[in-house]
Amino acid sequence: MVPTAIARKIRLGSDRELTYAALVIVAGVLATTLAQTQVLARLPLQNLLKNELHVDRTANAAFFFWAGLAWYLKPFAGVLTDALPLFGSRRKSYILISAALAALAWWALIITSHDYRNLLAVAIVINAFMVVASTAVGGYMVETAQASSGSGRLTAIRQFIQQACFVINGPAAGYLASIAFGWTAAACGGVMFLLVPVTILFLLANAKVQLLNIGTARTMWAAAGLMALFYVAPGFATALFYKQQNELHFSTQTQGFLQLVAGISGIAAAVGYGILCRRVNLRTLLVWCMLVATIANLGYLSYSSLGRAQAIEGLNGFGYTLAELALMDLAVRSTPAGSEGLGFSIMISVRNLALFGTD
Numbered sequence: 001m002v003p004t005a006i007a008r009k010i011r012l013g014s015d016r017e018l019t020y021a022a023l024v025i026v027a028g029v030l031a032t033t034l035a036q037t038q039v040l041a042r043l044p045l046q047n048l049l050k051n052e053l054h055v056d057r058t059a060n061a062a063f064f065f066w067a068g069l070a071w072y073l074k075p076f077a078g079v080l081t082d083a084l085p086l087f088g089s090r091r092k093s094y095i096l097i098s099a100a101l102a103a104l105a106w107w108a109l110i111i112t113s114h115d116y117r118n119l120l121a122v123a124i125v126i127n128a129f130m131v132v133a134s135t136a137v138g139g140y141m142v143e144t145a146q147a148s149s150g151s152g153r154l155t156a157i158r159q160f161i162q163q164a165c166f167v168i169n170g171p172a173a174g175y176l177a178s179i180a181f182g183w184t185a186a187a188c189g190g191v192m193f194l195l196v197p198v199t200i201l202f203l204l205a206n207a208k209v210q211l212l213n214i215g216t217a218r219t220m221w222a223a224a225g226l227m228a229l230f231y232v233a234p235g236f237a238t239a240l241f242y243k244q245q246n247e248l249h250f251s252t253q254t255q256g257f258l259q260l261v262a263g264i265s266g267i268a269a270a271v272g273y274g275i276l277c278r279r280v281n282l283r284t285l286l287v288w289c290m291l292v293a294t295i296a297n298l299g300y301l302s303y304s305s306l307g308r309a310q311a312i313e314g315l316n317g318f319g320y321t322l323a324e325l326a327l328m329d330l331a332v333r334s335t336p337a338g339s340e341g342l343g344f345s346i347m348i349s350v351r352n353l354a355l356f357g358t359d
Contacts, residue, residue, distance in 0.1 A: 028137030102129035106189030231354035262317030293323035
Protein backbone atom coordinates (compact mmCIF):
# COMPACT_ATOMS: atom_id res chain seq x y z
CA MET A 1 0.00 0.00 0.00
CA VAL A 2 2.69 2.48 0.97
CA PRO A 3 4.82 1.94 -2.15
CA THR A 4 1.69 2.28 -4.29
CA ALA A 5 0.77 5.60 -2.63
CA ILE A 6 4.30 6.89 -3.10
CA ALA A 7 4.29 5.86 -6.75
CA ARG A 8 0.96 7.63 -7.25
CA LYS A 9 2.34 10.84 -5.75
CA ILE A 10 5.43 10.65 -7.96
CA ARG A 11 3.25 10.10 -11.02
CA LEU A 12 0.98 13.01 -10.12
CA GLY A 13 4.01 15.21 -9.61
CA SER A 14 5.42 14.22 -12.99
CA ASP A 15 2.07 14.84 -14.70
CA ARG A 16 1.84 18.28 -13.08
CA GLU A 17 5.36 19.18 -14.19
CA LEU A 18 4.60 17.99 -17.73
CA THR A 19 1.41 20.09 -17.76
CA TYR A 20 3.33 23.15 -16.62
CA ALA A 21 5.97 22.49 -19.26
CA ALA A 22 3.28 22.18 -21.92
CA LEU A 23 1.79 25.54 -20.92
CA VAL A 24 5.18 27.25 -21.14
CA ILE A 25 5.80 25.66 -24.54
CA VAL A 26 2.35 26.74 -25.78
CA ALA A 27 3.01 30.33 -24.71
CA GLY A 28 6.56 30.21 -26.07
CA VAL A 29 5.60 28.90 -29.51
CA LEU A 30 2.64 31.29 -29.74
CA ALA A 31 4.79 34.29 -28.82
CA THR A 32 7.84 33.51 -30.94
CA THR A 33 5.79 32.51 -33.99
CA LEU A 34 2.83 34.87 -34.16
CA ALA A 35 4.70 37.98 -32.98
CA GLN A 36 7.41 37.77 -35.65
CA THR A 37 7.87 40.64 -38.07
CA GLN A 38 7.53 38.02 -40.81
CA VAL A 39 4.17 36.71 -39.54
CA LEU A 40 1.56 38.92 -37.84
CA ALA A 41 3.41 42.14 -38.66
CA ARG A 42 4.39 41.27 -42.23
CA LEU A 43 1.25 42.49 -43.99
CA PRO A 44 1.02 45.73 -41.95
CA LEU A 45 4.72 46.39 -42.54
CA GLN A 46 4.47 45.65 -46.25
CA ASN A 47 1.51 47.98 -46.49
CA LEU A 48 3.38 50.73 -44.64
CA LEU A 49 6.50 50.34 -46.77
CA LYS A 50 4.58 50.35 -50.05
CA ASN A 51 1.85 52.92 -49.48
CA GLU A 52 3.42 55.30 -46.96
CA LEU A 53 7.14 55.12 -47.70
CA HIS A 54 6.60 54.27 -51.38
CA VAL A 55 9.46 51.77 -51.59
CA ASP A 56 9.73 49.46 -54.60
CA ARG A 57 9.39 45.68 -54.63
CA THR A 58 13.10 45.05 -54.18
CA ALA A 59 13.38 47.28 -51.12
CA ASN A 60 10.21 45.77 -49.64
CA ALA A 61 11.56 42.24 -49.99
CA ALA A 62 15.00 43.27 -48.75
CA PHE A 63 13.45 44.71 -45.58
CA PHE A 64 12.17 41.31 -44.48
CA PHE A 65 15.36 39.52 -45.52
CA TRP A 66 17.49 41.74 -43.31
CA ALA A 67 14.89 41.93 -40.53
CA GLY A 68 15.10 38.14 -40.21
CA LEU A 69 18.90 38.12 -40.01
CA ALA A 70 18.97 36.66 -36.49
CA TRP A 71 16.86 33.68 -37.55
CA TYR A 72 19.55 32.62 -40.02
CA LEU A 73 22.10 32.65 -37.21
CA LYS A 74 19.96 30.77 -34.67
CA PRO A 75 22.65 28.10 -33.97
CA PHE A 76 24.73 30.82 -32.31
CA ALA A 77 21.82 31.42 -29.91
CA GLY A 78 21.82 27.68 -29.25
CA VAL A 79 25.51 27.75 -28.35
CA LEU A 80 24.92 30.79 -26.14
CA THR A 81 22.04 29.30 -24.15
CA ASP A 82 23.63 25.85 -23.85
CA ALA A 83 27.12 26.96 -22.87
CA LEU A 84 26.57 30.12 -20.84
CA PRO A 85 24.05 29.92 -17.97
CA LEU A 86 22.39 33.26 -17.24
CA PHE A 87 21.79 33.89 -13.52
CA GLY A 88 22.31 30.17 -12.93
CA SER A 89 19.90 28.96 -15.60
CA ARG A 90 20.27 27.93 -19.24
CA ARG A 91 16.56 28.27 -20.01
CA LYS A 92 14.41 30.19 -17.51
CA SER A 93 16.46 33.38 -17.36
CA TYR A 94 16.95 33.49 -21.12
CA ILE A 95 13.21 33.04 -21.73
CA LEU A 96 12.19 35.73 -19.25
CA ILE A 97 14.75 38.35 -20.22
CA SER A 98 14.63 37.88 -23.99
CA ALA A 99 10.81 37.80 -24.04
CA ALA A 100 10.59 40.98 -21.98
CA LEU A 101 13.18 42.73 -24.17
CA ALA A 102 11.46 41.61 -27.37
CA ALA A 103 8.15 42.99 -26.08
CA LEU A 104 9.80 46.29 -25.17
CA ALA A 105 11.42 46.47 -28.60
CA TRP A 106 8.02 45.94 -30.21
CA TRP A 107 6.51 48.73 -28.13
CA ALA A 108 9.47 50.95 -29.03
CA LEU A 109 8.44 50.50 -32.65
CA ILE A 110 5.26 52.43 -31.86
CA ILE A 111 7.25 55.64 -31.45
CA THR A 112 9.89 54.88 -34.09
CA SER A 113 9.79 57.34 -36.98
CA HIS A 114 8.47 55.87 -40.21
CA ASP A 115 11.82 55.82 -41.92
CA TYR A 116 13.03 52.71 -43.77
CA ARG A 117 16.34 52.42 -41.94
CA ASN A 118 14.93 53.18 -38.50
CA LEU A 119 12.14 50.64 -38.88
CA LEU A 120 14.59 48.03 -40.16
CA ALA A 121 17.01 48.61 -37.28
CA VAL A 122 14.29 48.09 -34.68
CA ALA A 123 12.96 45.03 -36.56
CA ILE A 124 16.42 43.45 -36.47
CA VAL A 125 16.63 44.04 -32.71
CA ILE A 126 13.16 42.56 -32.20
CA ASN A 127 14.08 39.41 -34.08
CA ALA A 128 17.39 39.06 -32.24
CA PHE A 129 15.60 38.89 -28.88
CA MET A 130 12.89 36.65 -30.29
CA VAL A 131 15.48 34.18 -31.60
CA VAL A 132 17.01 33.87 -28.14
CA ALA A 133 13.56 33.31 -26.62
CA SER A 134 12.64 30.76 -29.29
CA THR A 135 15.92 28.90 -28.80
CA ALA A 136 15.52 28.78 -25.03
CA VAL A 137 11.93 27.53 -25.33
CA GLY A 138 13.05 24.86 -27.80
CA GLY A 139 15.87 23.76 -25.52
CA TYR A 140 13.49 23.61 -22.59
CA MET A 141 11.05 21.49 -24.61
CA VAL A 142 13.80 19.02 -25.54
CA GLU A 143 15.06 18.76 -21.95
CA THR A 144 11.54 18.21 -20.60
CA ALA A 145 10.69 15.68 -23.31
CA GLN A 146 13.82 13.65 -22.65
CA ALA A 147 13.32 13.71 -18.89
CA SER A 148 9.65 12.73 -19.01
CA SER A 149 9.54 10.54 -22.12
CA GLY A 150 6.92 12.95 -23.42
CA SER A 151 8.53 13.92 -26.72
CA GLY A 152 5.54 12.84 -28.81
CA ARG A 153 3.01 14.84 -26.82
CA LEU A 154 5.14 17.96 -26.56
CA THR A 155 6.11 18.04 -30.23
CA ALA A 156 2.44 17.51 -31.18
CA ILE A 157 1.46 20.45 -28.97
CA ARG A 158 4.20 22.58 -30.51
CA GLN A 159 3.10 21.83 -34.05
CA PHE A 160 -0.56 22.38 -33.23
CA ILE A 161 0.12 25.84 -31.80
CA GLN A 162 2.39 26.75 -34.69
CA GLN A 163 -0.31 25.90 -37.22
CA ALA A 164 -2.93 27.70 -35.15
CA CYS A 165 -0.74 30.82 -35.38
CA PHE A 166 -0.98 30.72 -39.18
CA VAL A 167 -4.76 30.36 -38.94
CA ILE A 168 -5.00 33.38 -36.65
CA ASN A 169 -2.48 35.36 -38.67
CA GLY A 170 -4.46 35.81 -41.87
CA PRO A 171 -7.52 37.74 -40.67
CA ALA A 172 -5.65 39.42 -37.80
CA ALA A 173 -2.85 40.71 -40.05
CA GLY A 174 -5.35 41.88 -42.64
CA TYR A 175 -7.25 43.88 -40.06
CA LEU A 176 -4.11 45.36 -38.48
CA ALA A 177 -2.86 46.44 -41.90
CA SER A 178 -6.02 48.50 -42.36
CA ILE A 179 -5.51 50.60 -39.21
CA ALA A 180 -2.67 52.67 -37.74
CA PHE A 181 0.61 50.74 -37.62
CA GLY A 182 1.05 51.45 -33.91
CA TRP A 183 -1.67 48.91 -33.18
CA THR A 184 0.38 46.21 -34.91
CA ALA A 185 3.43 46.96 -32.79
CA ALA A 186 1.30 47.04 -29.63
CA ALA A 187 -0.39 43.73 -30.49
CA CYS A 188 2.88 41.95 -31.28
CA GLY A 189 4.47 43.29 -28.11
CA GLY A 190 1.49 42.10 -26.08
CA VAL A 191 1.63 38.61 -27.61
CA MET A 192 5.36 38.44 -26.92
CA PHE A 193 4.95 39.60 -23.33
CA LEU A 194 2.48 36.78 -22.59
CA LEU A 195 5.48 34.51 -22.27
CA VAL A 196 6.78 36.41 -19.25
CA PRO A 197 3.93 35.81 -16.74
CA VAL A 198 3.42 32.24 -17.98
CA THR A 199 7.10 31.48 -17.37
CA ILE A 200 6.97 33.04 -13.92
CA LEU A 201 3.83 31.11 -12.95
CA PHE A 202 4.65 27.68 -14.34
CA LEU A 203 8.40 27.49 -14.89
CA LEU A 204 9.56 29.20 -11.74
CA ALA A 205 7.92 26.70 -9.42
CA ASN A 206 8.86 28.49 -6.23
CA ALA A 207 7.90 32.00 -7.37
CA LYS A 208 4.55 31.90 -5.52
CA VAL A 209 6.24 30.66 -2.36
CA GLN A 210 8.81 33.44 -2.54
CA LEU A 211 6.16 36.12 -3.10
CA LEU A 212 4.13 34.82 -0.15
CA ASN A 213 7.29 34.67 1.95
CA ILE A 214 8.16 38.27 1.05
CA GLY A 215 4.60 39.51 1.51
CA THR A 216 4.44 38.26 5.10
CA ALA A 217 7.95 39.34 6.12
CA ARG A 218 6.99 42.13 8.54
CA THR A 219 10.53 42.80 9.71
CA MET A 220 11.72 43.26 6.13
CA TRP A 221 8.93 45.71 5.30
CA ALA A 222 9.59 47.62 8.52
CA ALA A 223 13.25 47.84 7.54
CA ALA A 224 12.28 49.04 4.06
CA GLY A 225 10.08 51.70 5.64
CA LEU A 226 12.91 52.90 7.86
CA MET A 227 15.23 53.10 4.85
CA ALA A 228 12.62 55.08 2.93
CA LEU A 229 12.26 57.56 5.80
CA PHE A 230 16.01 58.06 6.00
CA TYR A 231 16.65 58.45 2.27
CA VAL A 232 13.50 60.43 1.44
CA ALA A 233 14.89 63.51 3.22
CA PRO A 234 15.10 66.17 0.49
CA GLY A 235 18.27 65.65 -1.51
CA PHE A 236 20.42 68.54 -2.59
CA ALA A 237 23.17 66.99 -4.73
CA THR A 238 22.14 69.05 -7.75
CA ALA A 239 21.71 72.22 -5.70
CA LEU A 240 25.16 71.68 -4.17
CA PHE A 241 26.71 71.22 -7.61
CA TYR A 242 25.35 74.59 -8.74
CA LYS A 243 26.42 76.29 -5.51
CA GLN A 244 29.96 74.95 -5.89
CA GLN A 245 30.28 76.30 -9.41
CA ASN A 246 28.12 79.44 -9.44
CA GLU A 247 28.72 80.83 -5.96
CA LEU A 248 32.01 79.35 -4.78
CA HIS A 249 33.51 79.09 -8.28
CA PHE A 250 35.04 75.67 -7.73
CA SER A 251 36.61 74.01 -10.78
CA THR A 252 35.57 70.53 -11.78
CA GLN A 253 38.94 69.27 -10.46
CA THR A 254 38.13 70.77 -7.07
CA GLN A 255 34.69 69.19 -7.13
CA GLY A 256 36.29 65.85 -7.92
CA PHE A 257 38.76 66.30 -5.05
CA LEU A 258 35.88 66.95 -2.63
CA GLN A 259 34.35 63.64 -3.69
CA LEU A 260 37.72 62.01 -3.03
CA VAL A 261 37.73 63.45 0.51
CA ALA A 262 34.23 62.09 1.12
CA GLY A 263 35.25 58.69 -0.24
CA ILE A 264 38.30 58.39 2.00
CA SER A 265 36.18 59.35 5.01
CA GLY A 266 33.66 56.71 3.98
CA ILE A 267 36.40 54.05 3.93
CA ALA A 268 37.36 55.07 7.47
CA ALA A 269 33.70 54.75 8.51
CA ALA A 270 33.48 51.26 6.98
CA VAL A 271 36.56 50.13 8.92
CA GLY A 272 35.14 51.59 12.11
CA TYR A 273 31.76 49.98 11.61
CA GLY A 274 33.41 46.62 10.98
CA ILE A 275 34.94 46.86 14.45
CA LEU A 276 31.88 48.29 16.22
CA CYS A 277 29.34 45.83 14.80
CA ARG A 278 31.00 42.97 16.69
CA ARG A 279 30.72 44.79 20.01
CA VAL A 280 27.53 46.87 19.81
CA ASN A 281 24.03 45.58 18.98
CA LEU A 282 22.35 46.70 15.76
CA ARG A 283 19.56 48.67 17.46
CA THR A 284 22.10 50.90 19.18
CA LEU A 285 24.19 51.21 16.02
CA LEU A 286 21.17 52.32 13.99
CA VAL A 287 20.32 55.12 16.42
CA TRP A 288 23.85 56.46 16.79
CA CYS A 289 24.88 56.08 13.16
CA MET A 290 21.82 57.94 11.89
CA LEU A 291 22.33 60.60 14.55
CA VAL A 292 25.93 61.13 13.41
CA ALA A 293 24.74 61.33 9.78
CA THR A 294 22.14 63.96 10.69
CA ILE A 295 24.64 66.11 12.60
CA ALA A 296 27.16 65.81 9.76
CA ASN A 297 24.50 66.90 7.27
CA LEU A 298 23.88 70.10 9.23
CA GLY A 299 27.39 71.19 8.33
CA TYR A 300 26.17 72.18 4.88
CA LEU A 301 24.56 75.23 6.49
CA SER A 302 28.13 76.66 6.73
CA TYR A 303 29.25 75.60 3.25
CA SER A 304 30.87 78.89 2.23
CA SER A 305 34.55 78.33 1.41
CA LEU A 306 36.93 75.67 0.11
CA GLY A 307 38.34 74.94 3.56
CA ARG A 308 34.88 74.49 5.06
CA ALA A 309 33.78 72.46 2.05
CA GLN A 310 36.64 70.00 2.57
CA ALA A 311 35.84 69.59 6.26
CA ILE A 312 32.08 69.26 5.67
CA GLU A 313 32.48 66.77 2.82
CA GLY A 314 34.81 64.67 4.95
CA LEU A 315 32.50 64.75 7.97
CA ASN A 316 29.43 64.00 5.84
CA GLY A 317 31.20 61.17 4.01
CA PHE A 318 32.00 59.59 7.37
CA GLY A 319 28.55 60.09 8.92
CA TYR A 320 26.50 59.20 5.87
CA THR A 321 28.51 56.00 5.32
CA LEU A 322 27.95 54.96 8.93
CA ALA A 323 24.19 55.38 8.49
CA GLU A 324 24.21 53.46 5.21
CA LEU A 325 26.20 50.63 6.79
CA ALA A 326 23.75 50.30 9.66
CA LEU A 327 20.77 50.36 7.29
CA MET A 328 22.36 47.78 4.96
CA ASP A 329 23.15 45.62 7.98
CA LEU A 330 19.48 45.82 8.94
CA ALA A 331 18.43 45.00 5.37
CA VAL A 332 20.60 41.88 5.28
CA ARG A 333 19.40 40.63 8.66
CA SER A 334 15.71 41.24 7.94
CA THR A 335 15.62 39.56 4.50
CA PRO A 336 13.69 36.27 4.83
CA ALA A 337 15.51 33.02 4.13
CA GLY A 338 14.72 31.51 0.76
CA SER A 339 13.95 34.90 -0.80
CA GLU A 340 17.30 36.56 -0.34
CA GLY A 341 17.62 38.02 -3.84
CA LEU A 342 14.06 39.32 -4.07
CA GLY A 343 13.91 40.66 -0.53
CA PHE A 344 17.22 42.49 -0.63
CA SER A 345 16.51 43.90 -4.09
CA ILE A 346 13.19 45.32 -2.84
CA MET A 347 14.95 47.22 -0.08
CA ILE A 348 17.69 48.45 -2.40
CA SER A 349 15.00 49.64 -4.83
CA VAL A 350 13.31 51.56 -2.02
CA ARG A 351 16.66 53.13 -1.21
CA ASN A 352 17.43 54.06 -4.81
CA LEU A 353 13.99 55.51 -5.53
CA ALA A 354 13.99 57.63 -2.38
CA LEU A 355 17.62 58.71 -2.76
CA PHE A 356 17.57 59.73 -6.42
CA GLY A 357 13.95 60.80 -6.57
CA THR A 358 14.25 63.39 -3.82
CA ASP A 359 17.17 65.17 -5.48
